[in-house]
Amino acid sequence: MGFAVLCAVVLVGTLLQVTIGFGLGMITAPVLALVEPALVPTVNLVLACCVTAAVLVQDRASLDVRGAGLALAGRVPGVVAGALLVAFLPARPLALLMVVTVVAGVAVTVYGFRPRATRGAVVVAGAMSGMMATTTSIGGPPMAMVWARFAGPRLRSTMGAFFLVGSAMSLGALTFAGSVQAADLWYALLLVPAAAVGFVLARPIGRRLDVPRTRMAAMALSLTGAALLAVQQFT
Template sequence: MSAVVLVGALLQVAVGFGLGLLAAPVLAFVEPSLVPVVLLVLAFGVTAAVLVLDGTHLDLRGTGWALVGRVPGTVVGAALVAVLPAKALALLVVLVVVVGVVASLRGFAPRPTRPAVVVAGAVSGLMGTATSIGGPPMAMVWQRFAGPRLRSTMSAFFLVGSVMSFAALALSGSVDPHDLRYAVFLAPAAALGVVLARPVGRRLDIRRTRIIAMALALTGAAVLSVRQFW
């Protein structure tokens, strides 16, 4: 778990996504109850670090409209976590990973208009709160942004969004001290991923890295789905 969190945090800082997409299937495989709370806590720290590094490139207006959509999506996602059993949530993680990867590989690229950003924020809020994988909708609607602008804008959205999702889950009774202990144990791995992201990221081919990360996410989702069915 520490290894996959380290790699996920490194990718999150270097290319703008990766922590939830890569780590959620693995954590759900080991212990389904760890998703989404553990990754939401870790995402808070990782996205805060990205804002410190790239905050000057932030699209504040776009982030604001995305958060308008995030609010109703967060409420629905928290309701799903409260009523669905752990097995159903694990299968929902698989579905979200597959849909997100397929949409990214097919090159779906909506224009970042205000309505599109609000809708993407709502979908991201639902997915992120229920499964901790809220990156694909925002990555698709903002993929025309340059690297630092994409990273800082997505990080600002996920920094506030992770707080919203955590608060909604806490109010619905879905946060357990057991989850918080795991978040503390895994925090050093996430921090090391952030530290390594800049020196390693300069040597990465971004397109190839995204494809490899999505392939790893699909592999994790496949293993998780086999475990749930068997």
């Protein structure tokens, strides 16, 4: 039952990621933490590599190479800090950190804070994203905030390049810290077909979606998962 729920959540998260630019991490991470906490953040990072690689291939012509490079330069210290947190923090604080990350991401999206994409802002956002993604697998909010003025294909391709390389960096750091197990990688591979279905469905379904309402629905799902995870931690 748990695996079937995860497949459905990964499918929906991937569909939202491809169509509106976020959803995979914010929706799947809390549910994964509820079903099998030991699989966070490795499984989501593996799925992020697969999905963002497909998005990058699809929208590669619109890639902002300079912007992605600046963000990745900032991501390096963030990844190191995140790997240290995962190595030394118990499971409960990490779960609560995930709840806070989801709520903060939704708040930023709702209030529409959009700083200028200066060199310093992109580097700082990359560092924040690296730490958040390595600890909770939710690294999208800082980058979505700083790149909010990008057009659809440019946003998707630049985010795709950043998260493809960045997720690989996070996985490498977690492996070095001893936080990645073979069972985690195997479980992630079992969920890849669900992500593939979500990616295939994204284009035909995306044309029919009302983007503002879909964003609100995605945030509602994210908050629901975070709330359930918080309740689990305090009961």
